[in-house]
Amino acid sequence: MLGRERDRGQTAIEFLGVTPLIILLMIALWQCALIGYTFSLAGNSADEAAHKGAIAQGLRGQECRDAAEKHLPKAWRDALKKTTCRSKSGMxxxxxxxxxxxxxxxxxxxxxPVTGYAAAPLEG
Structure with missing residues (x-):
């Protein structure tokens, strides 16, 4: 028998053996992407909340909390743990x-949880 005929099907067996590793790698990369996206959302949400709270004329705390939730996707909005808004030394x-x-x-x-922080100078 030639070497080529003896190895028939070897590639398929090797691919089946490596497939679970490829799937695990893809799952790990997807989870890393979700973690990064959550960090980005938390930072952006905190930034918008601080800005709205700083320029609000009336209820700064309510404006801040509303702005924090405004642009979050539904899944992250439903899982929003806490929004803390404060006025401190001009910020x-x-x-x-x-x-x-x-x-x-x-x-x-x-x-x-992932935490995002932001500050804005008080106006008005």
Whole structure:
């Protein structure tokens, strides 16, 4: 028998052996993307909340909390842990805590939140 005929089907067997590793790598990369996206959302949400709270004329706290939730996707808005808004020494600060979804947003969340901080100078 020639060497080529003896190895027939070897590539298929090797591919089947490596497939679970490829799938695990793809899942890990997807989870890393969700974590990064949650960090981005938390930072942006805190930035918008601090800005709205700093320029609000009436209820600064309510304006701040509303702005923090305004542009969040539904899955992250539903899992919003806490929004803290404060006025301190001429600055208005906002802290937003979001839950990181596990693989599918809106189904299951990690217990460790991601926190975004922002500050804006008080106006008016």
């Amino acid at each position: 208005y600060t906002a802290e937003v805590k979001l839950q990181v979804p596990v693989l599918v947003p809106g189904i299951l969340n990690w217990k460790y």
